[in-house]
Amino acid sequence: MENLTLNNGVQIPQLGLGVFLVEDANDLKNSIADALKDGYRHFDTAAIYHNEAGVGEALAESDVKREDLFITSKVWDSVQTYDETIAAFHESLKKLQTDYLDLYLIHWPSNGYEEKWRAMESLYNDGLIKAIGVSNFEQPQMDKLLASAKIKPMVDQVETHPYFQRKDLNAYLTDLNIAHEAWGPLGQGKSGVFTDATLTKIAADHDKSIAQVILRWHLQRNIIVIPKSVHAERIAQNIDVFDFTLSDAEMTAIAGIDKNQRGSADPNDEDWLNKSLEMN
Ligand SMILES: NC(=O)C1=CN([C@@H]2O[C@H](COP(=O)(O)OP(=O)(O)OC[C@H]3O[C@@H](n4cnc5c(N)ncnc54)[C@H](OP(=O)(O)O)[C@@H]3O)[C@@H](O)[C@H]2O)C=CC1
Numbered sequence: 487m488e489n490l491t492l493n494n495g496v497q498i499p500q501l502g503l504g505v506f507l508v509e510d511a512n513d514l515k516n517s518i519a520d521a522l523k524d525g526y527r528h529f530d531t532a533a534i535y536h537n538e539a540g541v542g543e544a545l546a547e548s549d550v551k552r553e554d555l556f557i558t559s560k561v562w563d564s565v566q567t568y569d570e571t572i573a574a575f576h577e578s579l580k581k582l583q584t585d586y587l588d589l590y591l592i593h594w595p596s597n598g599y600e601e602k603w604r605a606m607e608s609l610y611n612d613g614l615i616k617a618i619g620v621s622n623f624e625q626p627q628m629d630k631l632l633a634s635a636k637i638k639p640m641v642d643q644v645e646t647h648p649y650f651q652r653k654d655l656n657a658y659l660t661d662l663n664i665a666h667e668a669w670g671p672l673g674q675g676k677s678g679v680f681t682d683a684t685l686t687k688i689a690a691d692h693d694k695s696i697a698q699v700i701l702r703w704h705l706q707r708n709i710i711v712i713p714k715s716v717h718a719e720r721i722a723q724n725i726d727v728f729d730f731t732l733s734d735a736e737m738t739a740i741a742g743i744d745k746n747q748r749g750s751a752d753p754n755d756e757d758w759l760n761k762s763l764e765m766n
């Protein structure tokens with residue numbers, strides 16, 4: 487496993503397991519146990535996934551030491567004030583059976599994110615979170631946050647895959663030394679990337695799967711990836727991406743298949759952000 491160093495010096499395993507939509511308790515237990523056995527140490531959840539308690543249980547059952555794990559969670563949009571953010575964080579800690587988080591993210595740039603950020607800064611200064619960041623922040627929202635932030639976010643977790651490559655956002659984040667983390671790195675299994683001709687050819691040339699080529703491409707862009715699977719074989723396959731390298735020509739070919747195809751909500755869509763305030 488390779489680590490990236492965040493802008494505050496914290497090391498993050500560049501590949502982790504995402505658990506969005508893994509709601510069945512057995513699936514969660516088995517996929518986390520499989521992942522740990524395969525060498526995963528980084529796990530990405532969120533309060534809105536309603537599975538933090540299951541993640542906590544699965545991790546508590548393993549004999550991997552807490553300091554060797556990297557646990558991310560996210561504060562949901564319905565949490566808006568400073569005090570609510572502090573309370574939500576402690577609720578997540580309790581469910582995850584831990585006394586600190588490695589990374590805590592503001593899930594979406596919904597109303598009040600600057601106040602939420604002040605709470606995140608205070609939790610960080612108290613040593614309760616190793617790194618703080620945001621998710622689904624586009625450049626204007628990041629610019630606005632940076633204007634009042636005392637601490638620069640260490641991470642921005644945004645939808646990114648071969649059909650939605652985020653080249654401009656990636657350049658902007660790289661300039662700021664904010665790590666780019668990809669959610670939906672495999673296009674959430676619905677973007678069409680698994681039948682792409684360019685990826686099919688590159689995968690055959692390396693005797694790897696398309697998923698492995700995609701994950702390798704992210705890693706070579708210095709992007710953090712958190713692919714989700716509930717299948718043992720895919721969980722193993724997705725971490726088996728450190729024994730081959732894509733050439734410059736292959737990286738360029740993949741850069742050419744971008745379609746700017748967003749698969750989920752647009753962070754600039756005020757209606758979505760307002761609706762998300764009501765979700766729990
Ligand atoms: N910050 C945010 O707003 C968001 C964050 N996330 C985070 O990012 C993580 C990853 O994103 P996610 O939405 O899950 O989508 P992914 O891009 O990780 O795709 C997951 C889908 O791909 C399938 N899959 C996984 N591995 C393979 C493989 N090797 N071959 C073929 N199919 C495969 C899975 O199926 P199966 O499970 O059946 O194997 C599932 O259907 C989430 O789990 C969550 O932690 C996700 C959405 C939004």
Ligand SMILES: O=C1CO[C@H](CO)[C@@H](O)[C@@H]1O
Nearest residue numbers: 506532534535593750751
């Ligand atoms: O991480 C995510 C998945 O779940 C949420 C809603 O259910 C999404 O909005 C979010 O981006």
